[in-house]
Amino acid sequence: MRGGLRNAMPEQPANVRNKNFEEVTLGYTEAMAVDEAERCLNCPNPRCVEGCPVNVYIPQFIQAVASKNFAEAIEILKKKNSLPAVCGRVCPQEKQCESKCVLGIKGESVAIGRLERFVADYAREHGLDKKVETITPNGKKVAIVGSGPSGLTAAGDLAKLGYDVTVYEALHSAGGVLMYGIPEFRLPKEIVQYEISALKDLGVKIETNAIIGQTFTIEELMKEEGYGAVYIGTGAGLPHFMQIPGENLNGVYSANEFLTRVNLMKAYQFPKVATPVYIGKKVAVVGAGNVAMDAARTSKRLGAEHVYIVYRRGEEEMPARLEEIEHAKEEGIELRLLNNPVAIKGDDKGWVTGMECVEMELGEADASGRRSPVEKPNSNYILDVDMVVMSIGQGPNPLLKQTTPDLEVNKKGNIIADEVGATSIPGVFAGGDIVTGAATVISAMGAGKKAALAIDEYLK
Numbered sequence: 001m002r003g004g005l006r007n008a009m010p011e012q013p014a015n016v017r018n019k020n021f022e023e024v025t026l027g028y029t030e031a032m033a034v035d036e037a038e039r040c041l042n043c044p045n046p047r048c049v050e051g052c053p054v055n056v057y058i059p060q061f062i063q064a065v066a067s068k069n070f071a072e073a074i075e076i077l078k079k080k081n082s083l084p085a086v087c088g089r090v091c092p093q094e095k096q097c098e099s100k101c102v103l104g105i106k107g108e109s110v111a112i113g114r115l116e117r118f119v120a121d122y123a124r125e126h127g128l129d130k131k132v133e134t135i136t137p138n139g140k141k142v143a144i145v146g147s148g149p150s151g152l153t154a155a156g157d158l159a160k161l162g163y164d165v166t167v168y169e170a171l172h173s174a175g176g177v178l179m180y181g182i183p184e185f186r187l188p189k190e191i192v193q194y195e196i197s198a199l200k201d202l203g204v205k206i207e208t209n210a211i212i213g214q215t216f217t218i219e220e221l222m223k224e225e226g227y228g229a230v231y232i233g234t235g236a237g238l239p240h241f242m243q244i245p246g247e248n249l250n251g252v253y254s255a256n257e258f259l260t261r262v263n264l265m266k267a268y269q270f271p272k273v274a275t276p277v278y279i280g281k282k283v284a285v286v287g288a289g290n291v292a293m294d295a296a297r298t299s300k301r302l303g304a305e306h307v308y309i310v311y312r313r314g315e316e317e318m319p320a321r322l323e324e325i326e327h328a329k330e331e332g333i334e335l336r337l338l339n340n341p342v343a344i345k346g347d348d349k350g351w352v353t354g355m356e357c358v359e360m361e362l363g364e365a366d367a368s369g370r371r372s373p374v375e376k377p378n379s380n381y382i383l384d385v386d387m388v389v390m391s392i393g394q395g396p397n398p399l400l401k402q403t404t405p406d407l408e409v410n411k412k413g414n415i416i417a418d419e420v421g422a423t424s425i426p427g428v429f430a431g432g433d434i435v436t437g438a439a440t441v442i443s444a445m446g447a448g449k450k451a452a453l454a455i456d457e458y459l460k
Contacts, residue, residue, distance in 0.1 A: 028117075152448070
């Protein structure tokens with residue numbers, strides 16, 4: 001057991017990567033992975049497993065890496081996690097499994113996420129994860145609405161149980177937020193598609209350009225298409241705005257629209273790809289979550305000279321992952337903290353010319369325990385920008401509710417579901433961001449896993 005510091009992750013240099021869309025982090029070498037795995041204490045009561053929303057057998061897969069048995073490592077991982085190459089890259093491990101690691105009490109926890117990514121990448125490159133599963137069909141059909149992490153996980157688990165599974169995706173490419181939201185430099189799209197191809201190998205069918213609520217309603221899926229159950233995993237794709245003057249000016253984006261254009265529609269390859277994207281010279285991104293970091297870092301790569309993150313609280317309160325904040329700062333993104341936009345200014349042609357901000361200070365803690373920002377009187381000023389990206393969260397698309405009146409939702413429009421995903425309609429289950437509001441990839445996957453078991457129980 002070697003304790004000590006964790007192995008650093010190799011990365012592209014900041015002033016090189018902020019001009020390209022190649023992956024920032026380069027992954028462990030085999031030697032680094034084995035050395036990191038040897039740090040694991042293989043605890044008899046592994047708390048890291050409790051910290052994982054899908055309860056991956058963490059010590060077992062790490063011991064397999066330590067003994068260089070990578071085929072066994074991927075098999076152990078895949079028992080619980082159908083998307084390990086994705087989770088190894090985008091999970092907030094520091095708040096989940098790694099936060100519970102015993103080594104972290106006095107030193108640095110085992111780099112569980114980096115090891116997960118190494119195993120998934122090694123397995124893909126060496127053809128170790130093409131295990132053919134023998135599945136006995138049970139003759140029952142299940143429809144999955146939405147092909148994000150939650151829907152894909154439910155689909156894979158149900159297919160392994162013998163169900164005939166069809167996934168309906170509104171966009172032209174499967175993957176949900178993994179395709180339209182998270183940039184190429186954080187999650188290469190060919191990796192997402194490779195993980196999806198493994199589900200197709202299990203017999204999962206994917207119908208793209210199919211909008212449930214228009215192409216079919218939930219009722220039609222059950223009554224006319226013969227599905228015994230439906231799982232709704234449509235995510236949170238409806239952007240929020242601040243409702244301040246000037247939000248409809250040219251040059252104002254929601255982070256959702258901006259990232260979808262760049263990631264899913266490949267605007268970063270324009271003019272090779274026919275999706276243009278307007279990029280200002282001076283860009284303000286409002287918000288401080290991972291999506292805001294993604295939008296800011298994407299703007300920089302597309303040629304913006306100055307990129308600001310404008311956030312009404314301080315750095316301690318920023319919801320983004322520490323790694324994302326550090327990467328953004330290294331790449332030259334400027335944090336404008338304790339600042340809040342009150343209006344966006346434009347010229348007579350309707351284009352953004354600046355953003356009026358007011359300075360803030362932190363007052364008492366609110367219900368969530370975060371200190372509430374309070375405006376400083378007479379501190380208004382104009383930030384010189386010609387593009388603004390609103391990244392202050394997103395909510396559920398209202399289309400399903402409009403066409404499924406019996407589906408109970410809360411006042412935010414999120415579907416009301418119990419702990420296994422059952423909704424107000426018998427046979428209709430839901431999970432992930434459509435139920436919880438915007439959360440993490442892995443928590444959505446956890447919901448998909450629970451719902452798959454519940455659907456199996458229901459249909460039996």
